[in-house]
Structures are given as structure tokens and as C-alpha cells.
Amino acid sequence: MDLSTTCLCLIYGILLAGSACGLQITSTGSATIEKASGETVKLDCQFTLATEDSGPLDIEWTLQPSDNQKEEKVVIVYSGDRAFEHYYDPLKGRVHFNSPDPKTGDASMNIMGLKATDTGTYQCKVKKVPGIGSRKFLLTVMVRPSKPRCYAEGQTQVGKDMMLRCSSVEGTQPLQYIWERTTGNKLLPPLAVLDPVGGTMSLRNATDAASGTYRCLAKNRVGTEECMVVVNVTQPPNTAGVIAAAVICVLLLLILLALIVFCCCRARQKKKYEKEIAYEIREDVPPPKSRVSTARSFTSVGSQRSSLGSMSPSNLHEYTKPQYDKIPSDEYERPPSHAPIPPPSRMAGPNLSRMGAIPVMIPAQNRDGSIV
Numbered sequence: 001m002d003l004s005t006t007c008l009c010l011i012y013g014i015l016l017a018g019s020a021c022g023l024q025i026t027s028t029g030s031a032t033i034e035k036a037s038g039e040t041v042k043l044d045c046q047f048t049l050a051t052e053d054s055g056p057l058d059i060e061w062t063l064q065p066s067d068n069q070k071e072e073k074v075v076i077v078y079s080g081d082r083a084f085e086h087y088y089d090p091l092k093g094r095v096h097f098n099s100p101d102p103k104t105g106d107a108s109m110n111i112m113g114l115k116a117t118d119t120g121t122y123q124c125k126v127k128k129v130p131g132i133g134s135r136k137f138l139l140t141v142m143v144r145p146s147k148p149r150c151y152a153e154g155q156t157q158v159g160k161d162m163m164l165r166c167s168s169v170e171g172t173q174p175l176q177y178i179w180e181r182t183t184g185n186k187l188l189p190p191l192a193v194l195d196p197v198g199g200t201m202s203l204r205n206a207t208d209a210a211s212g213t214y215r216c217l218a219k220n221r222v223g224t225e226e227c228m229v230v231v232n233v234t235q236p237p238n239t240a241g242v243i244a245a246a247v248i249c250v251l252l253l254l255i256l257l258a259l260i261v262f263c264c265c266r267a268r269q270k271k272k273y274e275k276e277i278a279y280e281i282r283e284d285v286p287p288p289k290s291r292v293s294t295a296r297s298f299t300s301v302g303s304q305r306s307s308l309g310s311m312s313p314s315n316l317h318e319y320t321k322p323q324y325d326k327i328p329s330d331e332y333e334r335p336p337s338h339a340p341i342p343p344p345s346r347m348a349g350p351n352l353s354r355m356g357a358i359p360v361m362i363p364a365q366n367r368d369g370s371i372v
Contacts, residue, residue: 022048022049022050022051022052022053022130022131023047023048023049023050023053023126023127023128023131023132023133024047024048024131024133025045025046025047025124025126025133025134025135026046026047026048027044027045027046027108027135029044031135031136031137031138032137032138032140033137033138033139033140034140034142034221034222035114035139035140035141035142035222036114036141036142036143036144036222036223037114037115037116037141037142037143037144038113038114039114040110040111040112040113040114041110041111041114041139042098042108042109042110043061043108043109043110043111043122043124043137043139044108045106045107045108045109045124045126045135046105046106046107046108047105047107047126047133048105049105049128049131050131052130052131053128053129053130053131054128054129055127055128055129055130056079056080056128056129057078057079057102057103057126057127057128058077058078058079058125058126058127058128059077059078059079059097059102059107059124059125059126059127060074060076060077060078060079060124060125060127061074061075061076061077061095061109061122061123061124061125062074062075062122062123062125063075063088063120063121063122064120064121064122064123064136066120072123073087073088074087074088075087075088075091075095075109075122076088076095076096076097076109078097078102078103078107081103083096083097083102085097090117090118091111091118094111094112094113095109095110095111095112096109096110097109097110098110107124107126108124109122109124111139114141115141116141116142116143116172117141118139118141119139119140119141120139121136121137121138121139122136122137122139123135123136123137124136124137142172142220142221142222143170143171143172143222144170144171144220144222144223144224144225145168145170145171145175145218145219145220145223145224145225146168146169146170146171146225147168147225147226147227148166148167148168148177148199148216148218148225148226148227149165149166149167149168149227150164150165150166150214150216150227150228150229151164151165151229152164152165152229152231153165156206156231156232156233156234157206157233157234157235157236158206158207158208158233158234158235158236159205159206159236160205160206160236161202161203161204161205161206162202162203162206162231163200163201163202163203164179164200164201164203164214164216164229164231165199165200166179166199166200166216166218166227167199167218168218168225171218171220171223172220172221172222173220174197174220175197175199175218175219175220176196176197176218176219176220177195177196177197177198177199177216177217177218178196178216178217178219179192179194179201179214179215179216179217180214180215180216180217181212181213181214181215182212182213182214182215182228183212183213184209184212188201189203189206189207189209189210191203191204191205199216199218201214206233207233208233210231210233211231211232211233212230212231213228213229213230213231214228214229214230214231215227215228216228216229
């Protein structure tokens with residue numbers, strides 16, 4: 001019973017000729033309560049009445065302000081044999097009296113679905129004139145740790161330093177982190193350095209024995225959550241071998257490029273040489289004769305031989321210079337519907353004999369046309 005209640009009892013006792021104050025709060029539980037968010041809490045406020053407490057029964061729960069300049073908030077009220085539970089909007093629908101009939105001596109209040117914002121000091125006031133009683137409760141709503149995230153940081157190689165991290169996004173402080181090993185001998189490496197507040201475990205100069213599965217527990221006064229991480233410590237790669245392989249690959253690539261360039265240049269020079277040879281052949285070698293022109297030339301030779309064979313002094317005047325100097329025209333030599341025939345080339349004597357030609361001696365003439 002607090003001081004104000006004691007003073008009121010003394011005043012009422014004097015007025016009632018020294019009778020004792022009858023209404024008393026009988027709850028004796030802890031006035032400091034810690035609960036996790038989402039749970040339900042019961043703020044116990046039991047009372048007893050005396051025969052002299054004859055006035056109407058009034059019960060009032062209030063939330064005390066954290067700042068003395070603010071007013072207290074009425075949460076729930078019982079008056080005139082009725083309960084009024086909708087005074088405080090943040091707790092609307094989540095607060096009610098523990099007993100359906102509080103006048104039986106149970107003025108306790110239940111709060112369901114606790115939130116972190118429900119933290120505060122609550123006061124129970126019971127009044128039945130001339131008796132008055134009250135009791136205060138400090139309620140702290142704590143948030144359980146959220147599921148932590150575990151991961152390895154650094155190089156997981158033999159001889160390297162690495163660090164295991166564990167952290168929860170939510171959770172009422174203080175949070176504590178505990179590392180455990182779940183495989184092998186379940187003992188942490190001898191060189192492990194733990195930070196229970198930061199949630200880290202440092203492994204220096206890691207060895208193969210550090211490989212395994214580790215569990216991190218994030219806990220506070222109202223809950224615990226955990227996560228797992230697998231650590232696989234491997235041998236460092238052969239850096240010299242990797243560099244040598246890279247150098248060899250680069251050299252092979254350069255050699256391949258050089259071969260391709262060489263082959264392209266060689267093919268280009270060969271093509272250019274073939275073109276030059278083809279141009280020389282076209283300039284030095286005359287086009288081949290056709291059979292028609294060859295036959296015609298043989299016919300002309302035969303006719304000339306016959307004419308010379310029958311030559312006599314009497315008919316020599318017919319073979320004058322203009323006849324020898326006359327050159328047949330293209331229209332005369334060109335057969336119908338044929339392309340122009342190139343002039344016959346010189347042929348060797350054995351070839352003419354083989355083709356049936358007869359050698360003929362053609363007399364020479366001087367400038368005036370006489371035979372020499």
C-alpha cells in the first residue's frame with residue numbers, strides 16, 4: 001500500500017471514529033514484467049473489501065506518462081457494474097478485464113498481442129468509498145531476435161584468415177551471439193576468436209581441421225533464433241602453374257597468328273606470280289590457226305604451183321608487179337558467216353611435206369617486173 005492510500009485510510013479512520021480502512025490490494029507478484037512481442041500478459045490486481053466500504057465500486061487502469069508534463073491515459077474502466085474497454089485506441093480490441101465480474105475482487109487486466117509500443121507503466125486504481133487502493137506495474141515488451149544470417153567472409157583457404165559473421169535484423173537489446181560446431185569433434189578451432197556482441201568468429205591461419213558446419217545462436221531474454229553455415233577450407237591454387245599455363249597459351253596463340261599471316265602472304269604472292277605468267281604467255285604466243293585458213297593456204301600454194309608450171313615467156317607479162325603487190329582484202333578471204341581469219345604463220349618444210357604439199361620455186365622479179 002503506497003503513501004497516498006495510507007493517508008486516505010487515516011483520514012477515513014478519523015472520520016469513522018478510529019475504524020480501520022477496509023479496501024486493500026492483495027496481489028503480491030512482481031511489479032516488473034518482461035514479455036515477448038505477440039504474447040499475452042496479465043497485470044494482477046486482486047483486492048478485498050470491508051463491511052464499511054459501502055460506496056459504488058470504481059476500477060480504473062491508466063498508462064502513466066514517461067514525461068511528467070504529460071497526462072496519464074485511461075485504458076479501461078469499470079463503473080456502475082459495467083466495463084468500458086475502448087478508451088485507449090492503441091490497445092483497442094486487445095485489452096479486457098480478467099474477470100467478467102470485477103466486483104468479486106479481481107480487477108486484473110489482460111493485454112493480448114503485445115507490441116513493443118505497449119511498453120510502459122500501468123496503474124490499477126480500485127475505489128469503493130471510503131476505501132481506495134492502487135498498484136503499479138512496469139511492463140517491458142521485448143522483441144525476439146529475427147532469424148539471423150550466417151556467412152563466411154574472406155578466403156577459405158589453408159593458411160588464410162577468415163571470419164564467420166552472424167547478425168539479426170530485429171531483436172530487443174541486449175542480443176548475444178553464441179557460435180557452436182555441429183560436426184566432427186564439435187570443438188571450435190583453437191585459434192578462433194569470438195565476439196558475442198558483434199556476432200563474429202575469427203579464424204586465423206585456417207587449416208583443413210577448421211572445415212565443418214557451424215551454428216550461430218542469437219538470443220535475448222525473451223527468445224532464441226539460429227542459423228547454420230558450412231565452411232570448406234581448401235588448398236590455395238598453384239599460382240606459378242597458372243601463370244605458366246597462361247604464358248604458354250599466349251605464345252601458342254601468337255604462333256598460330258604468325259602462321260596464318262604467313263600462309264595468307266604466300267598465297268597472295270603465288271596468285272600474283274600466276275597472273276604475271278599468264279600475261280607473258282598472251283604476249284609471246286600467237287593464237288592458234290584454224291583448219292579452214294590452213295587448208296585455204298595449201299590450196300593457194302597448189303594453184304600457184306600449177307600456174308608457174310605452165311609459165312612460158314609468152315604469158316609472163318600477165319605476172320606483173322601489181323599482181324604480186326596486191327593484198328587480198330578481208331572480204332575476199334573471209335568465208336561467209338565466219339570470224340576474220342588471222343594470217344597464216346610460217347611452217348617448216350617437213351611439216352608441209354607431211355601434209356601433202358609440193359615445193360615450188362617462185363622466180364624473183366626486179367623493180368620493172370622482169371624475171372631475175
